[in-house]
Amino acid sequence: MLKGIGLIYRKEMWTALRERRTLIFLFLFPLLVWPVFVVLPWFLIGGKERRAQAQPSKVALVSAYPELEKEFEASDKLQLVRLEDSVSAALQQRKAHCVVYVDSLASDSLVTYARILYDPIQTESRTAADKVELVLSQYERKIVIERLAQQGVPERMLEALSYRRQNAMGQNQMLGYFLGFIIGMFVVMGSMMGSMAVVIDSTAGEKERKTLELLLTAPIPRSSIMFGKYLAGVTFAFISPILTALGMSLAASFVVPVLVSSGGSVDLSGLISPGKILIILLVILLMAAFIAALQMTVAVRAHSNR
């Protein structure tokens, strides 16, 4: 009985591994295709943002305040351009990354109103709006300080609270998030894809290629035949997600430095202890057993026309 299971198992593994399709699903997808799919967008977005930050943003200023214009010119983060078309055309054609309107008001008013028009879909436009906001707030501060000075109030009266935002998550936590969420999803998918071809080939495939009946004339219990095939399915459903996790971890060690934008390599060793790895493997094994059983249940019902 055990020998029968072993023979069937070996046969299924052997025939599956000779199939190019199996190898693609088992190795190429987990180790290369998925990691690249996950990593690439992060890199593209991250790269675009960094470039937008580094280069001066093109800003069209529509205002009756020459001082403000001077302020914009003085900033090395901004480059003033002229608005030739409509605002939306200028933004769409990227002639300007954002457009600033400053409304002139009655001269006795203490407040000037400005509008920053930008395109939230474009990374460059978002970055430009941020930069303009910064320049405007610095300019506002300068004016307020002047006004206060005229009233005899010292500059430090302006400051009551100082605060800033800081990323409290270290790289390892970011990595944990990445591994736990994104990889978790891919591991389940990897498991399903890894065993799918083998399970279908060894059940419906045997019927289709007319090999099943001969196999059934072997003097071993049908349950052994079933079990041997099932174990082959479990093996693939188990190995594939492990390879996926490996591929994704590798990908994560590239992505996470970009996410927390601090460069350098990521230290995986502290994050995953041998004990945890054992638990993870056990969970993957249980999942593999479940997924293979599910697939087998469906696949044996296919093509049962004889």
Add this chain to the structure above:
Amino acid sequence: MIREVVLRVEGLRKRFGDVQALDGIDFTCRRGELFGLLGPNGAGKTTTIRCICSIIKPDDGLIEVEGVSVASNPLMVLKKIGVVLEDGGLYERLTAEENMKLLAQLHGVEGSLIDERIDSICDTLGLGEYRKRQFKKLSKGNKQKVLLGQALVIDPPLLILDEPTVGLDVPTQKVIRDLLGKIKKERTILYSTHIMSEAEELCDRLAIIDHGRIVAQGTVNEICKKAGTKNLEQAFLKLVGRYA
């Protein structure tokens, strides 16, 4: 001398939906006999064979191989049978040799005995240069030879062949026919075919099946005599009642 019964089939019945595929089949094959099953398409030959190999369960009837009943001990019976099924295949990704080896192992043949048998089978069938080729890359004739080899490698007391020469060219048919002629002395062979000349040449005894019943049984001469015809083909046409 009456030889020992190897295969006994009694009152075999099988129904598929509203088709009564087998309607009480009785026959016996004795040791060293090549027993032919003849019958028109849909007569029930394949169904009989699938019941003997416990691929399907008959509704009624008895099947015994060397005194062991299929119903009560199917695995023991299967150990005694090598079979070439109608329209059957083998594993495409495995080589001719690996396929034969797998079937031998599944039937409990062990060690160097497997290789010895494969060597001699490849020799007899002229498979030499093809034995390391993947099954799917073989020609139809060579595939059929490997299928036959797979049944022979088990070295079973009972060999069952369901139309083993169908769709093959004349030389390949002859190779298989010659082989059967050669090995039939040592084995019991149950063999289904449509080719009358083949049956006439090879079969020690045969049964003509129609509509799931046996309409005649015996040696070629006995059947011709019963039908009152000169040759088997005429007897066949007369017995199954389908003159052109």
